[in-house]
């Protein structure tokens with residue numbers, strides 16, 4: 001199936017001469033949740049702004065649902081909902097009105113049933129007659145989602161949806177994303193929270209210095225994440241790994257005083273029980289042991305450093 005969003009060789013150099021994006025290519029499939037991770041200034045907002053038509057690319061192409069985002073801007077933009085980080089609307093406007101108005105901006109007929117449904121889904125229905133300024137921070141975040149959904153987009157961009165919010169609202173937002181995904185909405189979110197990508201994404205992309213340095217299925221990343229290291233502090237240092245233990249993925253460290261065993265937590269058998277038995281048979285004694293797990297965060301930090 002053709003991707004719902006296709007970005008090719010996208011470059012963006014801002015007026016001052018700063019190159020914020022370098023030859024970015026990315027395909028997003030319909031219905032997937034894609035998390036774009038990157039440190040501050042990596043180019044995440046620039047990429048979203050280009051796709052949403054808020055900023056013009058220096059070169060490259062963007063196809064949204066088959067429409068050229070530059071030549072056929074209106075058709076492309078109609079398919080996109082954008083949830084920005086900040087509330088840009090007037091504080092005196094009423095919650096229900098602002099959602100209805102946003103729909104109108106896309107040239108669509110008023111649809112009070114749809115507005116009601118969106119507000120109910122986002123638990124804002126009770127607040128429909130409140131002014132925006134009377135909403136809590138969490139409600140304002142939900143209103144941003146409601147506004148972005150008012151024209152029934154097929155693709156929803158969430159720019160840092162849970163930056164600076166409490167745990168409860170973060171989980172709320174995850175549930176909202178889940179229910180949108182169930183309805184077939186394609187979701188692209190930027191986040192600094194690796195945990196968020198782990199929780200929600202089908203695929204993860206990492207951007208750094210304006211370049212996409214990795215795009216991978218989350219399950220594949222989780223497989224890497226599943227690596228664990230068992231470190232045994234030995235009673236007597238060893239000059240080499242005993243031959244009897246050569247079948248294990250073992251390494252000697254700290255001048256032979258610790259032995260590390262790397263294993264896959266997702267594997268059916270970790271091999272730990274057998275290893276401990278074989279260590280005992282080989283007369284290798286230890287006085288302490290610990291396990292460490294590489295997190296997606298470690299992988300991310302490592303990738304960004306290397307690039």
Ligand SMILES: Nc1ncnc2c1ncn2[C@@H]1O[C@H](COP(=O)(O)OP(=O)(O)OP(=O)(O)O)[C@@H](O)[C@H]1O
Pocket residue numbers: 014015016018019020038039040041042043044045046047
């Ligand atoms: N209008 C602009 N003019 C010049 N440079 C800009 C402009 N907008 C962004 N930049 C620069 O482009 C780079 C990428 O910025 P961008 O906002 O896309 O990063 P980001 O990944 O979204 O960062 P953050 O996580 O901090 O939001 C930064 O170095 C930024 O200073």
